[in-house]
Amino acid sequence: MHSASDPRAARDSLPRAGLTRRSLLVVSGLGALSLAVVGAAPASASATTLARLRVGARVRTVGSTGPELASSFRNASAAKGPWDITRAFYGTLPTSEQPITPKGGVDVVSYKTPQKNLAAYVATMRKQDLITWHHEPEGPKDGFTPAGYRNAFVKEYAAAHQARASVKFGMISGGFQWREGNPGYGGGFLPPKGSVDWLGFDSYRTGAGARNAVVPLTQVAEFQSWYAIAKTYGVPLYVTEYGRGSTTVPGSGDQRPSVIRADHDYLTANNFAGWIFWYPENGIDKQWYFTDSSSLAALRSVSTGS
Numbered sequence: 001m002h003s004a005s006d007p008r009a010a011r012d013s014l015p016r017a018g019l020t021r022r023s024l025l026v027v028s029g030l031g032a033l034s035l036a037v038v039g040a041a042p043a044s045a046s047a048t049t050l051a052r053l054r055v056g057a058r059v060r061t062v063g064s065t066g067p068e069l070a071s072s073f074r075n076a077s078a079a080k081g082p083w084d085i086t087r088a089f090y091g092t093l094p095t096s097e098q099p100i101t102p103k104g105g106v107d108v109v110s111y112k113t114p115q116k117n118l119a120a121y122v123a124t125m126r127k128q129d130l131i132t133w134h135h136e137p138e139g140p141k142d143g144f145t146p147a148g149y150r151n152a153f154v155k156e157y158a159a160a161h162q163a164r165a166s167v168k169f170g171m172i173s174g175g176f177q178w179r180e181g182n183p184g185y186g187g188g189f190l191p192p193k194g195s196v197d198w199l200g201f202d203s204y205r206t207g208a209g210a211r212n213a214v215v216p217l218t219q220v221a222e223f224q225s226w227y228a229i230a231k232t233y234g235v236p237l238y239v240t241e242y243g244r245g246s247t248t249v250p251g252s253g254d255q256r257p258s259v260i261r262a263d264h265d266y267l268t269a270n271n272f273a274g275w276i277f278w279y280p281e282n283g284i285d286k287q288w289y290f291t292d293s294s295s296l297a298a299l300r301s302v303s304t305g306s
Contacts, residue, residue, distance in 0.1 A: 053267050054106060054274040055303045056085030058241070059283045066098020072283075073100050080281055080296060082305030085274045087240060093117040096124040104128075105305065106274065108200070108240060110135045110172070114156060119163035131160065131167065135240070136174030136202060138184035146188030154195045170198035172240050178222035179211075185222075187229040199230045200240035204278075204288075207245050207252025214244050214255045216262040236273045243278045243288040245295075253290055257298040264302040275302075 059076040060069055069088070077083040084105040093115045100107050107129045114133075115121070122131060133156040136142070137149045144152070153171060160169045171191050177184035178201075190199070203223055206212045217223050217239075230237050244260070245253035267275055279285040280299060290296070 052304055053264070053272050054085040054305075055081075055264075055277075056083035056101070056105075056274065056305065057081075057277040058087045058279055066094075066100065069098075069100045070102075074102065076281070077305055080299060081303045083303055084305035085276055087276055093121045095120045097121060097126065097129065099126060099129070106130065108132070108238070108274075108276070114152075114159075118156075118159055122160050122164045122167045125164070125167065127166065129168070130170055130198060130238075132170045132172050132200070133157075135172035135200070136177070138174050138177035138182070138189050140183065144189070146183075149189050150191055153191045157191070157195050168197045170200060170235075170238075171196050172200035172202060172238075173226055175201060175203040175220075175222050175226070178226050180221070180225075185225065187226075190229065190233075193233055196233065196235060198236040198238060199233060200238035201226050201230070202241035203239055204241070204243040205245070206243075206287075207249040207255075214252055214259055216259050217266055218262075238274050238276075239267065239272065240274075240276055241278045242276060245290060246287050247289055248287060253292060253295060256290060256292075257294040260295070260298040260302060 057076065057080070059072050073083070073086055084101055086100050086105070086107060088100055088107050088109045090109065090111045091113070093109075093111050095117050097107075097109070099105075105128075107126070109125075109129065109131045110133070111118075111131075112134055125131065133153060134142070134149075137144050157169050160167045171189075173184055173189065176182065179185060183189070190196075201223060203217070203220060205214050205220070207214045213219075223239075227237070242263075245256045264275070277288075277299065279288045280290050281296065
């Protein structure tokens with residue numbers, strides 16, 4: 001949940017495959033869902049070197065099972081992609097993974113509460129897929145102190161790695177909460193170094209007012225604050241949700257095509273691994289749709305799936 005001024009508030013009240021957005025993580029983002037692994041820029045301390053930036057989206061038009069989500073993703077990717085990365089949200093983890101992306105793609109799976117199925121689930125995950133616990137934990141209504149969250153995260157991380165040493169267990173921050181004066185600012189919720197395999201960031205800009213202007217990531221203060229700290233971890237970094245221009249703000253999509261292209265160049269130059277748009281064209285969360293030909297052409301031009 002989020003404050004009324006947070007552009008994610010309406011998004012989080014939507015059903016997600018039988019779960020709330022904050023409780024489910026089936027990463028199949030089609031609009032503002034942006035998953036981008038932020039490796040190190042040339043001057044960064046990160047040791048990660050990635051061959052290319054994966055681009056994908058969160059999508060769901062029908063159903064909530066793995067095969068239904070995979071079908072929705074496949075159809076949307078063919079029409080608007082191609083894509084090879086997505087988000088998946090679960091309140092209760094299944095006992096085995098149900099991949100959404102095709103062979104070679106990456107699912108970013110999120111769950112909200114400690115799970116008795118965790119060991120069984122991670123044992124069946126594809127080696128390239130990612131998992132995270134309680135993404136965007138910084139909000140006042142999430143109920144964590146920074147120390148409390150870090151301690152709980154380390155326990156989940158350890159449990160996942162006990163079940164499967166090679167599991168990729170990461171943490172996702174909420175962009176709104178990284179604004180100066182908000183709880184996430186300064187990185188207090190980030191896990192200890194050595195207890196996280198990757199880091200992600202969810203970024204939204206509605207276009208309503210200067211603080212929510214649709215501008216490139218180089219001008220998004222909360223993202224730059226996060227990146228300055230995250231890149232010192234030496235792990236892959238992702239932009240895991242990405243929304244630019246809201247259907248509730250007339251004209252907010254005018255700058256979207258140029259911003260998409262600028263952000264693609266920036267993420268590529270800084271060795272990001274993935275970028276997930278949140279419902280850009282269909283699915284559930286209509287706030288982040290975009291159907292103008294210029295934005296869709298920009299999305300296709302940066303898509304990298306096979």
